[in-house]
Amino acid sequence: MSSKKFARESAVIMTEMVLPNDTNTLNNLMGGKLMHWMDVVAAIAAQKHSNSIVVTASADNISFQEPIALGNVVTLKAQVTRAFNSSMEVFIEVTAEDIPANKKVMTNRAFFTFVAVNQDNKPSRIPDLVPETPEEIENFEGALRRRQLRLVLAKRMKPEDAVELKSIFNLQ
Ligand SMILES: CC(C)(COP(=O)(O)OP(=O)(O)OC[C@H]1O[C@@H](n2cnc3c(N)ncnc32)[C@H](O)[C@@H]1OP(=O)(O)O)[C@@H](O)C(=O)NCCC(=O)NCCS
Numbered sequence: 001m002s003s004k005k006f007a008r009e010s011a012v013i014m015t016e017m018v019l020p021n022d023t024n025t026l027n028n029l030m031g032g033k034l035m036h037w038m039d040v041v042a043a044i045a046a047q048k049h050s051n052s053i054v055v056t057a058s059a060d061n062i063s064f065q066e067p068i069a070l071g072n073v074v075t076l077k078a079q080v081t082r083a084f085n086s087s088m089e090v091f092i093e094v095t096a097e098d099i100p101a102n103k104k105v106m107t108n109r110a111f112f113t114f115v116a117v118n119q120d121n122k123p124s125r126i127p128d129l130v131p132e133t134p135e136e137i138e139n140f141e142g143a144l145r146r147r148q149l150r151l152v153l154a155k156r157m158k159p160e161d162a163v164e165l166k167s168i169f170n171l172q
Contacts, residue, residue, distance in 0.1 A: 005127045007136045010049040010080040010090075014041040018072050029068040034094065035059070037076055038110060042090040045078040046114035049088055050126040054114040057087060058150055066107045068096040081136070082143035086123030087115045089143045111146060 014037065022033045039056055046054040068074060078092045094108040118124045131140040145164040151157035152165070159165075 003127050004130050005049055007079055007081070007129055007131045007133075007140070010045045010078075010129075012041050012045045012048065012078045014044075014076045014078075016074045016076070018068060018070050018074060020070065023070050026067070027070045029070075029072070029074070029096075031062075031064055034064075034068070034074070034108065035062060037074065038062070038078075038092050038094065038108070039112065041076040041078040042092050042112040043114060045080055045090050046088055046116070049080040049083060049129065050114075050116040052116035052124060052126065053118075054116050055121075057113045057115045058154065059113075060111040060146065060150060062108060062110045064108065066096065066105055068107055069098065072096045072098055079136075080129055081111070081131075081139035082147075083126050083129040084147065086117075086126060087113055087147075088126060088129070089113055089147065091139055113147075113150065 016037055018029045022029055024030050043054055043056065075095045075097065076092060078090050081089045081091050090112045092110050092112060093106065095104055096107045097104040116124050116126045129140070131137045145168060148157060148162040148165045152159050152162050
């Protein structure tokens with residue numbers, strides 16, 4: 001396996017239609033259903049980057065700004081932003097479209113982290129990721145401080161070791 005892959009090689013687009021079984025009593029998409037779709041699309045992107053089995057390690061805060069109505073078409077785009085040792089950060093963007101009304105809105109954005117594992121469920125090394133476009137470079141650069149924030153919150157990193165995070169707060 002090559003030790004470097006381009007960010008674009010992990011890109012995935014998934015399209016779903018909101019059906020009655022997916023909705024709450026207000027006829028809007030259930031948040032849990034959307035999170036399931038986000039997990040699936042992001043896992044596929046992570047698999048494409050790592051050519052490996054992957055597990056979800058964390059999902060950063062997901063906010064629901066706009067309800068998504070029954071009958072809307074939901075498009076989920078996912079792409080790996082940065083690869084570390086065995087883990088990788090995936091950016092997911094969700095849009096909802098009312099095709100008859102010709103209306104399309106961006107409803108959610110989130111970062112999920114996946115870990116590549118071997119057949120024994122042990123984390124395994126993944127290729128580095130090479131960003132190319134300005135957006136990919138921006139996401140790549142921000143990924144290190146987001147990683148440090150989530151590892152500090154998960155008590156997997158000491159706050160004093162989060163050097164990138166300290167730099168954005170101008171702490172010594
Ligand atoms: C994720 C998992 C594989 C990590 O295993 P571990 O034995 O703790 O492994 P390590 O401490 O060596 O960490 C491995 C990687 O996971 C990352 N990681 C672990 N917990 C994390 C978290 N909460 N958020 C982000 N990354 C995390 C580490 O930073 C490390 O990344 P790196 O290799 O790129 O440096 C393990 O906790 C696991 O299997 N969790 C359950 C996954 C699952 O079932 N998901 C579906 C939930 S329903």
